[in-house]
Amino acid sequence: TNDVDTLGQSLNQSVTQLITSITQIIGVLVMMLSISLPLTGVTVLTLPAAAIILAVMIHFSQPYFREQQQVLGAVNGIIEEDFAGQNVIQVFDRAEASIEEFDRQNDRLFISGWRSQFLSGLMMPLMSLVGNMGYVGVVVVGAQLALTGNATPGDIQSFIQYVRNFTQPVQQLGNVSNTMQSMAAATERVFEFLAAPEEEQKADAQIPEKRPGHVEFDHVKFGYTPDKTIIHDFSCEAQPGQTIAIVGPTGAGKTTLIKLLQRFYDVDGGSLRVEGIDVRDWDRAALRGEFAMVLQDTWLFNGTIRENIRYGRPDASDAEVEAAARAARCDHFIHTLAGGYDFMINEEGTNLSQGQRQLVTIARAILADRPALILDEATSNVDTRTEELIQRAMDALMQGRTSFVIAHRLSTIRNADVILVIRDGDIVEKGTHDELLAQGGFYADLYNSQFDEAA
Template sequence: MTRPLRAEPPATRSRDMRGSAVRLLKRLAPQRRLTVLVIALAVGGIAIGVIGPRILGHATDLLFNGVIGRELPAGLSKDQAVEAARARGEDTFADLLSGMNVVPGRGVDFTAVAHTLLLALGLYLIGALLVWCQARILNVVVQRTMAAMRTEIEHKVHRLPLSYVDGRQRGELLSRVTNDVDNVQSSLAMTISQLLTSVVTVLAVLVAMLTISPLLALIAVLTVPLSLLATRAIARRSQKQFVAQWTNTGRLNAHIEETYSGFTVVKTYGHRAAAAEKFSDLNGEVYRAGLGAQFLSGLVSPATTFIGNLSYVAVAVVGGIQVATGQITLGSIQAFIQYVRQFNQPLTQVAAMYNSLQSGIASAERIFDLLDAPEESAEPVAAARTAGAGRVAFEHVSFGYRPGTPVIEDLSLIAEPGSTVAIVGPTGAGKTTLVNLLMRFYDIDAGRIMIDGVDIAALPRQALRARIGMVLQDTWLFGGTIYDNIAYGRPAATREEVYEAARTAHVERFVQTLPDGYDTRVGDDGGAISAGEKQLITIARAVLAQPQLLILDEATSSVDTRTELLIQQAMAELRRDRTSFIIAHRLSTIRDADQILVMESGRIVERGTHTELLARHGEYWAMARA
């Protein structure tokens, strides 16, 4: 029985951006040593970058002092030169001269200038090396963190109840595992690198500016609140657009996966135009959300750049006045202007990074939703020991996929060891649900299910399912060879055992016609083999597994009459000494069953052998006549 998928509506805003960001950063904890090293390298590289402008400013002072000193008469002291300038009425020049370290009559000391420039060059090379090392190590930290997240998601998916997977479109679920994880990875790498660099740079540059001129530093800092306010105002509007973008991307991927998986059906029934129209609608939603998000977030960088330029102009004007009055040297104002650029650049980078951060947080929330989803009920601490031939008992079992909507009500049945129980009934009667409960894909609401006197709730799911072989109506083959797909039932089996299982399921009959035989590669779509041949492969897989219990859910629905007869013979051999449950619509496949259950609306309305049920002229008799 198939439940309708529950479509998730597009999210309109991030629920807890700060909390999700903190939770994401906490995942770096296992890499704390490398993270500390990244921080240390960042501090070292940035410190060297901050020292550089002061050194270059010193080189500028050497040049400027030499140019001015060469024009002054030799033999005078600096103070005498200042007094002489004031005596000539050149007070502005005298103020400028008083703030300089000039020697009258001495020209440019090119040796000192060269040494200063070489020192700056060496420091910049060391800083670049430290930044390169930081980037490489940060990449390792992020990659390890994301690899751990992918592993956690993989394990989580296997712990999720079947109801979670059934209630969502597969493409949307795949989008969380692939697209959202990739987006978080790129966002995390960019955010950590820029955020760390920006914070350290701002602090280091601020200290350097204060050592040059507290007044100019104050002017530069005054624009920071304006930048933060502009960023916050724009970010609030773009944040919900990023959430909608990735939610709509998941919906688009779900449609693509659905269309491509059923491509033959889409073309057969002429739904190509409808599929294309739906794709266009979903693609348009992704486009509109992405365009809105990028447009709004794109306003952040120009806004913060404009505000930063205001401080740059103010510093240039005030700084020029201070140089002219001798309060500061030309090299110092040159260094300070470089610091203003360095101070504003991180703020602009952080603002520009904010759109990537919001996009990553939106994806992280979707991943955390998956990781926080309720899991299957807890497993027993230890596996209960079971011994027996496979007696199965349903005792007053009730179950519903939704509260208040029962699918199975007060159902009881006993399958003796080695017997074959056939389950028939109209679509939606609860036949497949019965099997899902036996496999513990879903937990029952009331009653209990026993195998050899042990409640299956006391068995670990893996131990329970290891005892059961299952052949479904919907066949599944993974990308690999026919041999690999059969051996999937028992990987430790020898090649001869695999071949024997193939012969039992009559797989060898068509494999011999294939150019590569058992080495023919197939995929989930079956490749060049037919639906009936795919079914035979899955049956061979169940034969190889040698299960204690066997479940056949419409296992012969995709094969022709002749092949069905061969399969029935193979199944008869396979069912020997095994408790078997057969779900079938073809009554020819269940005539020899030891017990036939007729289900309707979640209840067993008739039970007995084929002959007994026909003699009653009830529901089974009506089905047989139909």
């Protein structure tokens, strides 16, 4: 943001300045030539001197300008991070440490700031010096010319005026170079960001006509970094309308599978097919339009509850929004809020409880009405009674839709068609709830431990 600001401001200020100065130099040069060639020559001789000074100063000060923009970004980052994490900082008594870190970065900013400003501040007096030397040269040579009768005193008088008009824009150019330098530093950073690779899309990307909701993982292998594989060899097929539950310990790779399904990352080996087409051949937007999701971390934006629920289907009527909210069991609490459906959710969504936020995202997914559904710990923050109520609504929603459900509370996935138990990215058990219980393996252990706790 800083860099774009700097870029905008400098373009505003310096480019006009640049154009005026250059135009003025050219105009004055023409007038000077019309008066006296030798005197013009003397004046123009100052230009290379000015250029050399400019080049040297830019060479030495540019690294500081670059550092200044970079540290400015870091300082703003710290401010934002500390502001968002105020509570945690206070709870862990880290206020002092945060202030120290801020001071450290701020000092760096101060140092690079004053160095760059000091060096470019030298530019103005140096340019004056060069300008005044030209002035002296003109007076000396002009006096000679007048003595030999090659110029009239009037010519010299007017020439001296022009020399002033000539050196003034040259000095201004030196001045502008200061702004131009911070602009150059900011531009580098802006373009570095713009040059980041975009999600590429095949030219002949496909959008299938029929979307029953068929998903197949075929020997999928994946790791976020090349040196650490998370998913080793994952195969599973979801028939249209089936509910696939994925359970497993924290960090097993459940969310990773979902990210692959949405093609936020590409598989390293094997393939992943949705509706029989490899996800890499899909049109990205169409692929993402295939799924409605409720994710582990809720995301609501600054707007009314109604707008938030309508997010996945902007043309839904108010009645449809409210029906979805009723299905997600958030109708009740919405009515207790000031303004009901027009209650404004603040920027971080912190004026709703975690569970309430989850219910709103569930209502959003219900309303979106997509061929397939992804629920990643969708009810993890909701009390067990509400969860059970939502479960019934979900069952209705999942009817005829392929669903992937990730849940730690196993009571919610008992009715799934297939339960996949994964550990360290591999399927260790697979079957229905009853089959897995009968097997007496990892799943049975997990289920019984939860059951014992509940009892």
